[in-house]
Amino acid sequence: MEKHLNLTLQVWRQKDGKSEGSFVDYPAKHISTEMSFLEMLDVVNEDLIRKGEDPIAFDHDCREGICGTCSMVINGRPHGPKERTTTCQLHMRSFSDGDTITIEPWRAKPFPVLKDLIVDRGAFDRIIAAGGFISAPTGCGQDANALPVPKQNADLAMDAAACIGCGACVAACPNASAMLFVSAKVSHLALLPQGQPERYSRVRDMVAQMDSEEFGTCTNHGECEAACPKGITMENIARMNRDFIKSSLTFRPEIASGGAG
Amino acid sequence: MELNARTPEGPIEKSWDKHRFDLKLVNPANKRKYKILVVGSGLAGGAAAASLAELGYEVECFAYQDSPRRAHSIAAQGGINAAKNYHNDGDSIFRLFYDTVKGGDFRAREANVYRLAQVSVNIIDQCVSQGVPFAREYGGLLDNRSFGGAQVSRTFYARGQTGQQLLLGAYQALERQIGLGKVKMHSRHEMQELIVVDGVAKGIVTRDMVTGEIRSHLADAVCLATGGYGNTMYLATYAKGCNGTAIWRAYKKGAAFANPCFTQIHPTCIPVTGDHQSKLTLMSESLRNDGRIWVPKRKEDCGKPPSQIPEEDRDYYLERKYPSFGNLAPRDVSSRAAKQVCDEGRGVGPTGLGVYLDFEDAINRLGAKKIEEKYGNLFEMYERITDENPYKTPMRIFPATHYTMGGLWVDYNLMSTVPGLFVLGEANFSDHGANRLGASALMQGLADGYFVIPYTIGGYLAGVKPGTRITEDHPAVKDAMAAVQNKVDRLFAIGGKQTPTHFHRELGKVMWENCGMGRNEAGLKKALEVIPQIREQFWQDLALPGSGNELNQSLELAGRVADFLEIGELMCRDALERRESCGGHFREEWQTEEGEALRDDENFCHVAAWEYTGDGNAPKRHIEPLKFENVHLATRSYK
């Protein structure tokens, strides 16, 4: 049943990447429990604009839990209190009248704040660019059924591929580690036969890029898994570690050799 | 304005192969001398940017999101069609072609659709080799389902996340090229203007959404793959950032806009709950495979809980009206049927705008566990949004704007009426006619990006001398930059009281009421009066905080709304001029006695392409006649 709430928001405001930020309190009045969390912020922002103030900047796009754009820490939990739920899918019925809600951006050195709650997650793209792919130029595919994939592997690969790249795992990790994200992509591709040729160079390259972005390291806290809206499990991290170890043990430096002419 | 579709002559089965052979090639050593701008990183743009870079062209790619992986294609749930006939159920390239032409209610170009069906096969091969984790059967081979009204199982899917997985495949290929330095990616950049010199596209102007910097990018060819303009309706299943800005700028620079009124209303969305609603969420159409759609027979029962309405008082209206397709009737047909019962006052839910999608029978037949296996994530999503448990009480659904079949006019080579400007994916008008069948937009986006543009752009570039790109001091560049800056300045100069969203919402209401599922002359004429008024208010009373030299989401929104306010008008105009009903375009004046769409093939078997003639002037309507030589014009019937 629809109810209405009066809330106090404590929101991190930061003009841009160079400025200092601070928390600012905003009342959010007469908020319907049918609203999503972002719609609640829309309402607050509409008011701010009408008052000539700068609205709260936050990232969002699909608003249905799949694009991975929305990103805020709500009362100390990335994407808020509901498990397996992105911020855009969180509804106000998860809160009670009179609540004070603290809203902060993802916090990690590789995710610099651009404005208010918006951070730059380009580091994730660079990690993918470093190796998170199968080199399959357009047009080279053989018949799709030429290579059967055991259903179990296909399902596990899909579980890992469900990652939306939101970065909540980094935000939640006490070490600001990106292991869950990276391991999800490593696992997705390592579980499929198409991914085998580059399996070991991929994991090395992606970890190297992850490190050079200065993410923290994993000490197996498991916060990432708890925060992940897509249920990516730590088993992926273990799988990636295994591949990384194997890759390092069997690594053979490339020998530069001249072209065949 | 000349609309030369450049469709190849001869038997349709051979035409693409022949055309590919006839296209001129660019010498491999010369390819890197050409620069191509790809605006958009969705299925169409991402696939195109990666493929063109693989060929050796210098590519720059643009997206308004923070990462190419977040393009709106990611939201597609259901699946992608391909004529693989893996299930031995009689599918073939010709059948996919036939179904698509017929599904589009004979308003698409045959040759394009045939090509689409042909390359659909390669798409699946390509995606699998990239590692897209399509659903598999126990034997390890690919699984298919029947979807969106098709009578064969040709839809490939990856749980309810097909669009996401296909996009990640394209994104990974794109990132690979970025890593290799072959593509330069500009995320959080919005295209604001097209640069045209002597009628030829030579570049674009973008705004860096972080710093506010306005900058030109110059190239030998420009590809727009910026998606649909359905957010004109305000409430739609589109991502919030989807916009018509890029194609609208191109339209104003001479690209014809084809069939703007062809929009698709999707029947299975979660109904609106109140004024605060910012978007509508789609529930995958696959639900219709097992769910039964009904409303109470009597208005008086609408307030009752569904469990208290006995079987004999329920009206399973789709099964009643379309016995052979039943709940799987095509999108336009079933959306309209829902509107009709709601108009009769038999809608359910607090707003009266909703119908039930009931799984009780399926649960009794297959067991709750099986249903959970098939639709668990969708049920979860529904419960999260509505707080109702669909295992216990029927879902409520209502149609919502979902796709725009209209878009920039392109020829067989995907080139618009502006030479050098190519348009891909949902942004063009090409392959779906007046209605899109389920699971075919993903197919089109990837076909355009992977398998069409890499060939056809070569045909164009072979005729462009390398090194003839203009430079930044060209007057056309300066003009375009100034135009963008002016628009920003004008928006800030208004200093009014109302938010951009306010105007967007107003526009949406007018569009939905008058240019939505049912359209008529009076309504469209009224809309054509009201929209300019809203636009005027917008330019007089817009409140815009902050400045243009920073990350300013209100400015982004205001710019988009300003364009929607113009696009909406063109949509209504097109709807008014198309005096027939076809596919998703339902003119109430043209219907059969049973309320079915009545096409007028004599007068409207054509593409309507609009030419911009200056602000304040009425745009000019051109016609590209359509010929149906392989699928004969017939009335669609889903009885």
Place this chain on the structure above:
Amino acid sequence: MSVAEQSIVGAEDRSPGFLDSSVGRKVVMAITGVVLFGFVTVHMLGNLTSYMGAEAMNHYAEFLHTMIHGMGIWVFRAVMLTAVALHSWAALSLTLSNRAARPVGYRAQQRQAATWASRTMRWSGVILGIFIIFHLLHLTTGSVHPSFIKGDAYHNFVTGFQVPAVAAFYILAQLCLGLHMWHGVWSFTQTLGLVHPRYNGLRRNFATVLTILVVGVNISYPVAVLTGFIH
């Protein structure tokens, strides 16, 4: 260049130095940790000889000192020293990267999964390190022992624990050991990729049982001396 524009280092710049990489250092930590835990477990078992009286324990100690012609103990010491050194180095270097990775903290952070043990690994580790140094000075060199007799392990052991403060410190250290082990044993299986859905349930249980066993028995030694059970 604006932040939104991307470029990454060329492939040839990505040197795959194992010890430079985060995962590599983690693996070092895990392997050295396993060596250390392995020792602690065997050590705990060896010390059970104290319940069998002076002769048994001294005999055992002598065996340790004379095995492989007296070489054994030095090989063992070298391994242990290297393990502790590498483990501490990895712990320090990873801790520093982790701190640096979050320069601005949260105002409110609610933990969901991290355990007290996992969050205090550094501290339980440091206390263990201090304990090891003290322990060596106490029972191996005798430097801080009130009545050290070289070669009489049993005597040193009994008289050592008769000082209540020392016994208390031992007990405290064993509690830290427990925390470190409980997370560490589970954690190293994760780090080394020794997971499988069929056995995942066992991993936690194994860590819990081993921890209780080692810590319980270790604590029993000072307690047994203080209560006069061993004298």
